[in-house]
Amino acid sequence: MKYKDYYAVMGVDRKASAEDIKQAYRKLARKYHPDVSKEPGAEEKFKEVGEAYETLKDPEKRAAYDSLGSSYRPGQDFRPPPDWEKQFGGGQFSFEDLDLGDLFSHFSGGRRGAGAGRGKIRMPGEDYEVTAHISLEDAYRGTEVDLELEVPEYDEQGFPHRVRRAFKARIPKGATDGQRLRLAGKGGKGLNGGRDGDLYLNIALHPHRLFRASGHDLYLDLPLAPWEAVLGASVQVPTLAGSVRLKIPPGTRAGQQLRLAGRGLPKPQGGEGDLFAIVQIAVPTAPSERERALYKELAEASTFNPRGHFGEEAAK
Amino acid sequence: MKIEQATWLHEHYEFSLEELCELSGLTEAELRELVDHGVLAPIELAARAWTFRADRLLVARSARRLRKDLDLDPHGVALVVTLLERVRDLEAELRDLRAKLPGRQR
Numbered sequence: 001m002k003y004k005d006y007y008a009v010m011g012v013d014r015k016a017s018a019e020d021i022k023q024a025y026r027k028l029a030r031k032y033h034p035d036v037s038k039e040p041g042a043e044e045k046f047k048e049v050g051e052a053y054e055t056l057k058d059p060e061k062r063a064a065y066d067s068l069g070s071s072y073r074p075g076q077d078f079r080p081p082p083d084w085e086k087q088f089g090g091g092q093f094s095f096e097d098l099d100l101g102d103l104f105s106h107f108s109g110g111r112r113g114a115g116a117g118r119g120k121i122r123m124p125g126e127d128y129e130v131t132a133h134i135s136l137e138d139a140y141r142g143t144e145v146d147l148e149l150e151v152p153e154y155d156e157q158g159f160p161h162r163v164r165r166a167f168k169a170r171i172p173k174g175a176t177d178g179q180r181l182r183l184a185g186k187g188g189k190g191l192n193g194g195r196d197g198d199l200y201l202n203i204a205l206h207p208h209r210l211f212r213a214s215g216h217d218l219y220l221d222l223p224l225a226p227w228e229a230v231l232g233a234s235v236q237v238p239t240l241a242g243s244v245r246l247k248i249p250p251g252t253r254a255g256q257q258l259r260l261a262g263r264g265l266p267k268p269q270g271g272e273g274d275l276f277a278i279v280q281i282a283v284p285t286a287p288s289e290r291e292r293a294l295y296k297e298l299a300e301a302s303t304f305n306p307r308g309h310f311g312e313e314a315a316k
Numbered sequence: 317m318k319i320e321q322a323t324w325l326h327e328h329y330e331f332s333l334e335e336l337c338e339l340s341g342l343t344e345a346e347l348r349e350l351v352d353h354g355v356l357a358p359i360e361l362a363a364r365a366w367t368f369r370a371d372r373l374l375v376a377r378s379a380r381r382l383r384k385d386l387d388l389d390p391h392g393v394a395l396v397v398t399l400l401e402r403v404r405d406l407e408a409e410l411r412d413l414r415a416k417l418p419g420r421q422r
Contacts, residue, residue, distance in 0.1 A: 029386055035378045035400060050385065124341065127377070144319060169320045177411060180374060181322035198339065201322055214415035221419050255418075268324045278418055 001080065003072035004100050006052035006065060014070060018057065025053040034129075043129075051101035061104050102152055102160040125188035125197030126151070132201045134175065136208040136218075139265055140240040142173035149199065151188045169201065174268035176216055177205045210238060216265040216273030222258065223282035224248060239263045239275055246277060254281045329370035330359065336368050340376035350379055353394035375401065 007014050010024045031037060032046040039045075055061045064084065072078050132145045147169055152160035169183055180202055187197025211218045222237065232250035236243050239260065246258060257276045264273025284291060323329070337344050350356045351366075356375055358366035375397060383393050 026386070033382070033385055035381055036396070046385075127341075167318070167320055169322050171322055172324070174324065178408065180325040180371070182325050182373075183320050183322050186320060195338070200325075212415035212419070214412040217415075219415045268326050276416075278416070280418055 001078060001098050001100055001103070003068070003074060003076045003078045004048075004052070005072075005074045006056055008074070009048050009052040010056065014066070018059075021053070021056050025049065025057070029053075051104075055101070055104045065104070097161060098159060099152075099162055102162070105160070121192060122194040123191040124194040125190040127197045127200065128187045129200045129202060131204050132169075132171065133204045133206055134171065135206050136211055136213060136265075137240060138171070139175040139203070139205060139213075140173065142175075143171050144168050145171060145201075147199070147201075149186075153189060154191065169199075171201070171203070172268065173266045174216075175203045175205075176213055176265055177203065179203045211240070211275075213265065216267050218264045218273065218275045220275060220277050221280055222246075222277035223280045224252065226281055226283065229253070229279065229281055237277055240265075248279075252279055254279055325370045325373060330367045331370055331373060333358075333366045333368070336373060336376055339373055340380055342376055342380050346380075347376065349390055350376065350394070350397075353390060355379060355394045355397045 007016070010016075010021060010028065012020055012024045016024070028049045029046065032039065032042045032049060034043040034046055037046070055065050067081055067083070068078065128149055128151070130147060130149070132147075134143055134145065145168070146166065148164060148166045150162050150164055153163045154160055167186070169181075169186075171181065175181075180200055183199040183201065185196040186199035190196045205213055211220055213219075218240070220237070222235070224233070224235070228235070228248060229252045230250065232252070233248045234245050235248060237246045237260070241263070244260065244263070246260065248258070252258075256279045258279065260275040260277065262272045263275035266272050287295065331339070333344065333347065336342075337347055340347070342350070347356065351358065351361075356368065356372055356379075358368050360367075378400065379393050379397050382388055382396050383390075386392075386396075388396065
């Protein structure tokens with residue numbers, strides 16, 4: 001079994017009072033609670049803190065933990081002291097592949113004997129949450145993702161062992177950023193007839209080179225040459241279903257949105273979002289001599305004043 | 317390998333009060349309390365048997381976790397969940413606005 005330094009995780013002294021430990025837990029829980037925190041790795045950190053607190057807040061568990069002494073380093077293998085076998089319910093099993101936190105969560109103290117109640121009480125399995133990162137193309141077509149989960153499974157004595165479970169999940173088309181899916185019964189196993197936990201998938205879209213998603217609508221920057229914007233044009237525009245021709249009306253301005261109905265992401269309940277092409281006016285950065293000459297000619301011939309609305313203010 | 321089918325937690329689907337209890341781990345009394353505090357709203361408050369939009373499950377689960385992990389009373393849970401919902405709405409709005417902003421100018 002690997003040693004974990006619960007005091008270091010909580011950031012408290014080994015002699016800390018129960019009240020100090022509670023205070024430390026509250027502070028860390030607020031900081032790392034997965035519902036509240038945006039810090040990377042918050043969920044892992046919160047689990048560590050929760051595990052440490054579960055053990056240190058209970059005087060009996062804390063005493064059992066303290067009996068290990070302070071000479072081990074985190075991650076170091078250790079042999080539990082002989083009296084642990086009594087406390088944890090007999091010597092018929094090996095501590096070797098157990099997780100310290102799992103063992104303590106199972107430990108119910110000398111009063112009731114180890115595993116008391118586990119034979120009777122129906123306990124639902126734990127729910128899990130996983131983020132699935134998928135591409136926009138995957139969201140458009142639907143996809144399969146490989147998931148791997150470490151869940152506790154219980155042996156005959158009722159001791160939890162961490163088991164890696166791998167499976168494929170089908171994400172139907174209609175996904176977009178921040179949407180959630182539920183995989184019924186794919187979380188932790190229920191005990192004594194309790195229902196199995198669920199697995200919740202949180203969809204996160206990879207940024208796309210061209211398209212930006214907003215719900216099921218997509219946005220695309222559409223650069224136009226100045227003459228295309230002025231004269232109108234018919235241009236080839238990419239969509240997730242292949243490119244389409246888009247008619248640019250004469251006199252199109254930068255920032256205008258041209259809507260391609262139904263060319264966005266499919267929605268779970270049917271129908272599709274739209275694709276919006278946002279017009280940008282692009283200019284050649286290294287115009288040729290001939291281009292420069294033509295622009296000069298245009299500048300001299302044109303009476304167009306794009307800043308007419310500045311009026312008096314600009315003249316001051 | 318068997319492929320598992322995932323279902324959307326989306327407003328298109330609905331849960332009954334009993335289903336929401338089972339999936340969130342809250343008791344019926346706790347769920348009714350969340351409704352009383354305005355944290356959760358059934359589709360029709362006047363209905364004899366309440367049903368909820370499926371995405372309300374996320375709010376119910378979040379409420380259960382916050383109460384358990386942070387030792388909050390019902391008012392505290394209501395406040396935090398309401399603020400979290402606002403944060404989520406604002407994040408969604410921010411994401412929408414970012415999508416509408418032109419990207420890198422060429």
